[in-house]
Amino acid sequence: MLRLDNSFYNRHVVDVAKNLLGKTLVFGKVKGIITETEAYRGADDEASHAFSWTPRSSIMFGPPGYSYIYFIYGMYHCLNIVTEEKNSPSAVLIRGLKLPDIHLNGPGKICKYLGITREHNGINLVTDNNFYLTEGIINSATYTSTARIGIKKAIDKQWRFLINF
DNA sequence: CGCGCGATTGTA
DNA sequence: ACAATCGCGCGT
Numbered sequence: 001m002l003r004l005d006n007s008f009y010n011r012h013v014v015d016v017a018k019n020l021l022g023k024t025l026v027f028g029k030v031k032g033i034i035t036e037t038e039a040y041r042g043a044d045d046e047a048s049h050a051f052s053w054t055p056r057s058s059i060m061f062g063p064p065g066y067s068y069i070y071f072i073y074g075m076y077h078c079l080n081i082v083t084e085e086k087n088s089p090s091a092v093l094i095r096g097l098k099l100p101d102i103h104l105n106g107p108g109k110i111c112k113y114l115g116i117t118r119e120h121n122g123i124n125l126v127t128d129n130n131f132y133l134t135e136g137i138i139n140s141a142t143y144t145s146t147a148r149i150g151i152k153k154a155i156d157k158q159w160r161f162l163i164n165f
Numbered sequence: 166c167g168c169g170c171g172a173t174t175g176t177a
Numbered sequence: 178a179c180a181a182t183c184g185c186g187c188g189t
Contacts, residue, residue, distance in 0.1 A: 038172070047172070056185065073173050074182030080172085093172055108173045150172055166189085177178080 001134035006126055009064035013039045013083040013090035014159060020081070020092055021163040022141035024134045027114045033136055036096025036105065038148045039159040040080070042089030046153040050089035059122050060089040067131065069111070069121040076108030079116055081125065081133070095149070096162070 001024060009016060017039035025032050042050030042060060049070065050060040059068045060082055068080035068091045080091035097104045104110045111117070125132045142164040147155050 040172070049172075054186065070172080071184065072171060074171090074184075076173050078172060095172090106173070148172070152171095167187105168189105169185105169187095170183105171185095174181095176180085 001136075003126070004133045004135070006065050009081065009083050009126075010085055011083065013041050013092060016081070016083045017092045017159065018143055018161050020094075020133070021143050021161060022136040024136045025094065025097060026132050026134060027116065028130055030099065030114055032097040032099045032104070034094060034096065034133075035098050035103070035163045036094075037161050038093040038095055039161075040091050040093060041084075045157065045159075047148065047151040047155075047157075048089070048091075050091070053089075057089065060091050062086055065124060065126040067120055067123040067125060069116060069118050071118055072108075077111035077117055078107040079111055095160070 017037040020034050020037050023034050025034055040048040042048045049057040059066060063086045064083050066082040068082050069077055071077055079094045082091050084090045093107055095107050097110050104113055123131050143161045145158045146160045147158055148160045
């Protein structure tokens with residue numbers, strides 16, 4: 001299956017979040033279809049970790065196509081994909097993944113099931129042999145958009161996207 | 166340095 | 178509705 005390259009990730013984070021629906025996530029021997037995403041954009045989004053620069057959010061300020069993994073609530077990890085050009089901090093949170101046997105809904109569950117931790121932060125998904133994304137079975141997915149989950153700021157932005165089956 | 170809290174989830 | 182659980186980051 002064709003791997004998503006730098007030109008796919010180097011676009012506005014909201015477009016990437018929509019277009020990631022239906023794409024395939026490959027992590028080791030596990031493959032899953034992305035069913036739910038959220039966009040976070042440092043420049044104009046108070047809810048984003050990259051609204052201001054911190055050591056944790058620094059990866060979001062880098063070039064696109066890298067993993068951003070953070071630890072939250074003392075027990076969960078969340079997987080994000082960095083988008084847009086360098087110094088345009090943004091990332092897509094992966095909230096839903098359909099595996100052959102299970103549908104994982106929730107970013108914490110996805111990382112727990114796949115075994116993704118902060119050790120996987122900052123991986124180049126365009127070149128890594130173990131961790132990357134490819135085109136999916138579904139190439140033109142229609143979607144529903146809602147407000148993002150679990151945040152208190154910027155709740156007016158409809159930047160959560162769910163695939164329509 | 167200390168301390169409150171979070172892009173969550175399972176349980177009541 | 179709330180506890181679990183701890184590293185980050187803001188404020189001092």
